[in-house]
Amino acid sequence: MKPTGNAKxxxxxxxxxxxxxxxxxxxxxxxxxENIGAVARAMLNFGLAEMAIVNPRDGWPNExxxxxxxxxxxxxxxxxxxxxxxxxxxxxxxxLAMTARPRESLLPVFDPRAAAAETKERIDRGERCAVMLGAxxxxxxxxxxxxxxxxxxxxxxxxxxxxNIAQAAVVFAYEWAxxxxxxPAPADLAVAPQATKEQFEGFIGQLFDxxxxxRYFYPPEKRETMQRKLRTAFARAGLTEGxxxxxxxxxxxxxxxxxxx
Amino acid sequence: MKPTGNAKxxxxxxxxxxxxxxxxxxxxxxxxxENIGAVARAMLNFGLAEMAIVNPRDGWPNExxxxxxxxxxxxxxxxxxxxxxxxxxxxxxxxLAMTARPRESLLPVFDPRAAAAETKERIDRGERCAVMLGAxxxxxxxxxxxxxxxxxxxxxxxxxxxxNIAQAAVVFAYEWAxxxxxxPAPADLAVAPQATKEQFEGFIGQLFDxxxxxRYFYPPEKRETMQRKLRTAFARAGLTEGxxxxxxxxxxxxxxxxxxx
Numbered sequence: 339m340k341p342t343g344n345a346k347x348x349x350x351x352x353x354x355x356x357x358x359x360x361x362x363x364x365x366x367x368x369x370x371x372e373n374i375g376a377v378a379r380a381m382l383n384f385g386l387a388e389m390a391i392v393n394p395r396d397g398w399p400n401e402x403x404x405x406x407x408x409x410x411x412x413x414x415x416x417x418x419x420x421x422x423x424x425x426x427x428x429x430x431x432x433x434l435a436m437t438a439r440p441r442e443s444l445l446p447v448f449d450p451r452a453a454a455a456e457t458k459e460r461i462d463r464g465e466r467c468a469v470m471l472g473a474x475x476x477x478x479x480x481x482x483x484x485x486x487x488x489x490x491x492x493x494x495x496x497x498x499x500x501x502n503i504a505q506a507a508v509v510f511a512y513e514w515a516x517x518x519x520x521x522p523a524p525a526d527l528a529v530a531p532q533a534t535k536e537q538f539e540g541f542i543g544q545l546f547d548x549x550x551x552x553r554y555f556y557p558p559e560k561r562e563t564m565q566r567k568l569r570t571a572f573a574r575a576g577l578t579e580g581x582x583x584x585x586x587x588x589x590x591x592x593x594x595x596x597x598x599x
Numbered sequence: 600m601k602p603t604g605n606a607k608x609x610x611x612x613x614x615x616x617x618x619x620x621x622x623x624x625x626x627x628x629x630x631x632x633e634n635i636g637a638v639a640r641a642m643l644n645f646g647l648a649e650m651a652i653v654n655p656r657d658g659w660p661n662e663x664x665x666x667x668x669x670x671x672x673x674x675x676x677x678x679x680x681x682x683x684x685x686x687x688x689x690x691x692x693x694x695l696a697m698t699a700r701p702r703e704s705l706l707p708v709f710d711p712r713a714a715a716a717e718t719k720e721r722i723d724r725g726e727r728c729a730v731m732l733g734a735x736x737x738x739x740x741x742x743x744x745x746x747x748x749x750x751x752x753x754x755x756x757x758x759x760x761x762x763n764i765a766q767a768a769v770v771f772a773y774e775w776a777x778x779x780x781x782x783p784a785p786a787d788l789a790v791a792p793q794a795t796k797e798q799f800e801g802f803i804g805q806l807f808d809x810x811x812x813x814r815y816f817y818p819p820e821k822r823e824t825m826q827r828k829l830r831t832a833f834a835r836a837g838l839t840e841g842x843x844x845x846x847x848x849x850x851x852x853x854x855x856x857x858x859x860x
Contacts, residue, residue, distance in 0.1 A: 380766055382759040498643040505769045512770050
């Protein structure tokens with residue numbers, strides 16, 4: 339069962355922005371250009387293209403961001419710079435803050451899946467939505483979180499909860515793509531159909547005949563059990579028509595060799 | 600509604616490995632130490648600690664991996680080095696290959712959620728499971744994929760499908776944490792309870808009285824509609840007892856000022 343398809347995680351790179359609207363990502367005072375670039379790449383991987391950046395530490399544009407974006411330059415080129423969180427949020431109807439479990443927050447708390455569903459619902463009825471991400475070290479300030487309508491809390495290992503901002507971004511973006519129905523279900527994949535029962539039984543019959551010829555089924559009282567075991571093992575493989583043909587060739591070749599021995 | 604909780608994405612860092620077994624991540628010929636470190640950090644963020652590395656381009660140990668792991672050194676310290684994919688896979692019962700949509704693969708294809716569920720089921724019945732990730736540029740070779748029992752395909756934007764390996768790792772690790780029930784549901788969070796209806800109505804009554812005193816409800820035939828609008832707006836906020844108390848103070852203060860004016 340050797341796959342012949344493309345074995346890369348991804349291949350094509352493109353600069354085209356997605357056509358359908360999605361939530362924006364707003365980075366508040368990010369420190370490393372690499373992280374800005376990694377967020378841009380993660381966004382475009384899942385069909386998001388609108389980024390805003392509040393007061394980036396190392397200025398803008400940033401060469402390291404461009405390098406790390408690996409071609410997602412359309413996101414960086416269109417990124418909106420803002421001096422303050424308030425300015426960056428001005429045009430949005432609904433904003434979620436990505437933050438650790440807020441123990442005493444009075445804002446609604448969503449896991450990434452619920453946050454994506456909520457965002458999707460609001461975007462579908464015409465609201466502009468955004469997700470805020472804090473700086474690498476300090477995260478979002480309480481003041482920034484207070485500007486949001488809710489909090490996204492990623493369920494991390496409590497003993498090692500410090501998530502890279504691009505990692506936090508990709509988790510939300512992934513859930514967004516699923517909520518938005520952009521994600522093709524595996525069932526959509528063109529997988530070769532399983533062989534028909536007639537084809538499968540043809541192979542099993544040939545195999546058993548060959549094994550009979552080789553006096554494999556011994557002692558005779560175990561014959562039935564041995565055959566059932568073999569049949570089950572092959573059945574579980576879910577063989578395709580091509581694989582059945584291949585296996586018939588294998589049995590034939592082995593049988594022919596045996597006849598010569 | 601100002602949250603007083605921790606506004607960082609994460610805070611505590613720890614080196615303790617998780618107690619319950621989870622799938623391993625196997626990196627095949629990774630090029631950049633940064634990516635190995637980022638994968639380690641993502642793994643530990645979601646409770647995974649077993650890593651194997653086949654033939655890392657820049658040798659091992661790798662300083663850049665340690666820096667990028669941001670404290671997830673327990674994963675790197677225990678990482679197993681292997682010379683070949685076969686060697687790395689030897690002890691596992693069930694292995695999934697993270698790869699792009701395999702158009703003609705005959706292996707079963709899982710999205711990350713289904714892959715996590717399948718892995719969880721197998722680990723619960725005692726199988727050792729692993730996920731293979733390919734090199735940054737080339738991804739997994741067809742030969743490597745052919746060693747797997749199935750493929751994990753992340754549903755990415757087809758126009759920009761090249762996912763960073765640490766990003767691919769975090770998507771699976773996140774789904775694993777949810778499938779394994781490590782992820783606390785948002786409902787588990789200690790959120791202040793909403794005010795009782797009696798408390799809420801006490802506030803609304805006080806507000807309407809104050810507005811009556813200020814002759815706000817004009818013209819009289821609109822009184823009912825105006826009151827309903829106000830009530831709905833406050834109801835939707837899901838006010839806590841503390842917030843209701845605060846708002847009662849606000850109404851009282853404004854009313855007192857008005858009485859003075």
